[in-house]
Amino acid sequence: MSSLFGLNEFNQLIHVREATRGLACQCRCVVCDEPLVARQGQVREHHFAHASNREPCDSNHESLLHQYAKQLIVQASGLTAPMTPTVARLLALEDHTTSTFLQALSAVQEEVTMGCIRPDLLVVTADGIQVAIEIAYSSFCDLIKVATFEKLNLPALEIDLSRFTPDNFDPDEVKKAVIESLARKNWVWPTAQQQEIETPAPPVSPPQPMVRQYLPEEIINFSGRWVSVKQFSSGDIAVRVVAFDPDLVSLVRSLAKAHRARYNPQYKTWNIPRWGANSVIQQLRQHAQSLQISIGPGSP
Ligand SMILES: [Zn+2]
Incomplete structure (x- = not known):
């Protein structure tokens, strides 16, 4: 098999169609590092060949396409990603009606091990939320992998590039498919079915008495004044000051706002996205503890 990819002088993978013809391509073989020539004649398919004329090295189209x-x-x-209400909520995005550009910024990590899986890419949104990107060519995410994403609460976007076979590889088309296009991009977790179940998040009925709540709840005691913290299955938390107390309300509000929370007037809760949940809980516990220390156990 002839080689369609080479490494240019900046150590970037380029397709032979993007290369300057001949030795001027300044490319090296991805396998053996030997100089390459870009053969772009009329008769054969364009390909790279070793400058030494040696037989081409064996390379794997799928792994090069991934790279x-x-x-x-x-x-x-x-990259641009399709958006759904559930995904938007996980990503702490205001607008879930339009597709969104997932800002990767500096935090694009390759092949990071998460639990027992290793996503192709881990991008981090502007809000600091991790998103797994899976490039699919011959194999797609199976149920085990999807279950792991769910367990890790890690939204995962799969990009189907199966049509870009060696004989059908237009670098411009690939770029469009990966970056701009929404077609063949699919959230493998959370899935469409879960979205239907989870979307009607705020129930219409008034708040139920405490015993009727099924969400796990932590009560943080601020010297006799309470803050309730409930965790949703998504990892988001709902924080509520149980009895009205202006100081506590203002503390919770400032913590919530610092973590891009949204206020739910129906339940009087601040709903804090999962990425900020732990930090808010820790800070509340610390405040509660320092209050107890400053007042002391024997105080009135
Ligand atoms: Zn080689």
Whole structure:
């Protein structure tokens, strides 16, 4: 098999169609590092050949396509993704009606191990939320992998590049498919079914008495004044001051706002996205503890 990809002088993977013809391509073999020539004649398919004329090295189209697509996302500092209400909520985005550009910024990590899986890319949104990107060519995310994403509460976007076979590889088309296009991009978690179940988040009925609540709840005691913290299955938390107390209300409000929370007037809760949940809980506990220390156990 002839080689369609080479490494240019900046150590970036380029397709032979993007290369300058001949030795001027300044490319090296992805396998053996030997100089390459870009053969772009009329008769044979364009390909790279070793400058020494040696037989081409064996390379794997799928793994090079993976690498090529990842490089595109890194270069573009992100990619456009379709949006659904559930995904938007996980990503702490205000608007879930339009597709969104997932800003990768500097935090694009390749092949990071998360639990027992290793997503192709881990991008981090402007709000600091991690999103896994999976490049699919011959194999797609299976149920085990999807279950792991769910367990990790890690939204995962799969990009189907199966049509870009060696014989059908137009670098411009690949770039469009990876960065701009919404077609063949699919959230493998959370899935469409979960979205239907989870979307009607705020129930219409008035708040139920405490015993009727099924969400796990932590009561943080601020010297006799309470803050309730409930965790949703998404990892988001709802924080509520149980009895009205202006100081406590203002403390919770400032913590919530610092973590891009939204106020739910029906339940009088601040709903804090999962990425800020732990930090808010820790800070509330610390405040509660320092209050107890300053007042002391024997105080009135
Ligand atoms: Zn080689």
